[in-house]
Amino acid sequence: MGFLGNAPHLDGLLERLECAEGLEDLQIAIEDLRDSYGVDHMVYHWVSSSGEQYGCGTYPLDWINRYVEKGYLRIDPVVSGCYQRFHPVDWKRLDWSSKAARAFLQDAIGHGVGNQGFSIPIRGPNGQFALFTLSTTCSDAEWEEFTETNRRDLILLAHYFNQKALEFEPGRAPDPAQPLSPREIEAMTLLAIGYNRAQAADTLSISEHTLRVYVESARFKLGALNTTHAVARALSRGLIVV
Amino acid sequence: MGFLGNAPHLDGLLERLECAEGLEDLQIAIEDLRDSYGVDHMVYHWVSSSGEQYGCGTYPLDWINRYVEKGYLRIDPVVSGCYQRFHPVDWKRLDWSSKAARAFLQDAIGHGVGNQGFSIPIRGPNGQFALFTLSTTCSDAEWEEFTETNRRDLILLAHYFNQKALEFEPGRAPDPAQPLSPREIEAMTLLAIGYNRAQAADTLSISEHTLRVYVESARFKLGALNTTHAVARALSRGLIVV
DNA sequence: CGTGCCCTCGCCATTTCCGGGGAGGAGGAT
DNA sequence: ATCCTCCTCCCCGGAAATGGCGAGGGCACG
Structure with a gap:
């Protein structure tokens, strides 16, 4: 569990991000960012139009595997909730009413995901949809203050992350995105x-x-x-x- | 023709934007923004899912009417170019090779649109697509420096503009969203x-x-x-x- | 303990879709 | 001028989807 650090200086972060030349660099960048912000986890992930999932971040590997195996993508309220929205959203404001959603949350917390979360939906060309997520374990008040303070910087970070990810996307070739007449x-x-x-x-x-x-x-x-x-x-x- | 001013303070701009309660407020905000940045024109416009066009900005009314009447939406390289991209783009980097595109540009400049332009694509839920555009008349070098300096702030402005616009969008009506088993x-x-x-x-x-x-x-x-x-x-x- | 929802299975007739052909004209791009 | 894409129209047979009929067991909520 991290203690939420002070907001790091955005310029330096973005500059380093812009130098990234591959997914590995993004992974390193996101780990550094996680440490800079003092949160438990920071994740960027997206689903290509062919249905494959890509991403980088600091979630434990066994949680990622479990997520994919169990098909959690289809019941994760963060995904379905953000899919309907434009602005960033605190996990608390999502709809956790279904039984499957609550079970999913329990499982997530049991695998080291924080009880607090903040996700930013990002949309790109050809229906691309990505999520930039921060998660940590702390009180509601702390999280509220943290997200309010860093909201704008995080939006920009999400934007730049996605820009880089689009450059590196492997599915760029087999996805010609041929226009329709x-x-x-x-x-x-x-x-x-x-x-x-x-x-x-x-x-x-x-x-x-x-x-x-x-x-x-x-x-x-x-x-x-x-x-x-x-x-x-x-x-x-x-x-x-x- | 404006002379590109110094970057205004973002916090104040965003705060005022967040207080907007209708499209009229957005119109006022965008006019103030235009003056703050010292550019000729600033425009936010989008196409609703029903195909209608909305927007606010500082383009001359006769240009807007001409744009709609002539169906320029379909040949405007700014629209089609931004539709394929994620990041903001300078108009110079778009594809102006077709005959129709060059004629369109001539017409636009003749109606008071600047020779320089910078547009930010924005995507929302349900395929919503919007553009946040700045345009002015100045040299390439000046424009280059201006857009580089203000790029990040403009991205945020575009984001907040769109967030407000989504709130005001008519037909954001009932979506019963009955859950599937x-x-x-x-x-x-x-x-x-x-x-x-x-x-x-x-x-x-x-x-x-x-x-x-x-x-x-x-x-x-x-x-x-x-x-x-x-x-x-x-x-x-x-x-x-x- | 009924009521309602979810999951599972079967048959039949009708409508609709699919994939494979071929053919001609209009317009823009090189 | 030539190529290419787009738009338009036509035939046919087999495959698939649709709509409506029926049935039973499980689980949860009040």
């Missing part, structure tokens, strides 16, 4: 809001066959196995909005 | 990653019919018209993650 976007959007092909074609005033061509083309561009998959990918890559 | 989440997730019903049922070691029941149940809870619609809704509500 306007018609394809319209077609996919209509399907995403529940229209069937006949309705969608009617809405666009084109034949159903033409609409199919768009959907097939979009499916191909997105590397999707079927229409539902294509819509899901288009959504999570931010190519369409519902 | 664990099995339903698993089923929907498998469909979202491209499995067909047989594969998904096999993966979950249940009969295909049982899987169908989950999907139907989820579809009902989500108020969706079909499976694709249900997956789209589950995704955009953050109930499943792909």
Whole structure:
């Protein structure tokens, strides 16, 4: 358990971050940051559009493995809560009402994650979604003061971290992020809001066959196995909005 | 044409921004900011999920009208360029190679937009995308120095602007967000990653019919018209993650 | 102890989707 | 001028999804 240190000088931190040349440097940087801020854990992680998880941080390895094995990504209130928000959020303000969520929290604390947490959602191109998280064990009042004091610096840190991570992202190559044509976007959007092909074609005033061509083309561009998959990918890559 | 002023004190700016209670206050704030930074124009604008454009800023009204009428949104290299990026970008670094883009730039400058520009992309939940832009008329060197100096403060300003804008956004209405059962989440997730019903049922070691029941149940809870619609809704509500 | 929700399974008819063909015109980019 | 992408339209057969019928056991909450 750390004792929350004084806010370190941001310029130096950002400068060192900007020199990072690989994920290893980010890992070193985040460990230093953790020490500078005097918190137990600092983590940056994200899910690529292909579903793989990447990240760096100071969580114990067995907790990370457990998280992945148990599929905690799908029930973690931090993830689902931040996914709906734009601004940073204190873990206490998330919805822990479900049984699974409380069990998850117990498990997390049992593996060394702090009882306090503060997570900043970050969104990038193509639906990229990342989280920059601080966690420690302390009182509510202490944590409140700490997060209020450092909120702005942490937002910037999250921003720069993500910028670096995007540079290094391994899935940059197999994820060409091929753009959809306007018609394809319209077609996919209509399907995403529940229209069937006949309705969608009617809405666009084109034949159903033409609409199919768009959907097939979009499916191909997105590397999707079927229409539902294509819509899901288009959504999570931010190519369409519902 | 302004002469680039010294960086104003960020704390005061952000505090006043946090007091804003409506779009009108944001408009006042952005005008003050423009004056504080000594640039010609400062603009924040975004496209809502329903496709409508909102914003506030200091562009001349006839330029804004022309922008909307001519559908410049679709050819503006600032928009399309920032849509692919995460970090702030100087307009000079964008792709102005197409004929339409150069004509657009001429038109913009002719309507009082500066020859220099700096735009920060911002992304929020549900595919929200916004731009925070500064523009002025000055030399490349001056602009370079100005943006380098104020880069971090501007990122924070953009962040806080967007946070306020999200609060004010109309149609932030009810999102009942009925929870899905664990099995339903698993089923929907498998469909979202491209499995067909047989594969998904096999993966979950249940009969295909049982899987169908989950999907139907989820579809009902989500108020969706079909499976694709249900997956789209589950995704955009953050109930499943792909 | 009923009521409701969750999990599990089966059959049938109808609708819809999928994937494989082919074909022509319009517009922009090199 | 030529290539490429986009937009538009058409046919067909097999595969998959949908909707509606039914059934039973478990678990929790009041």
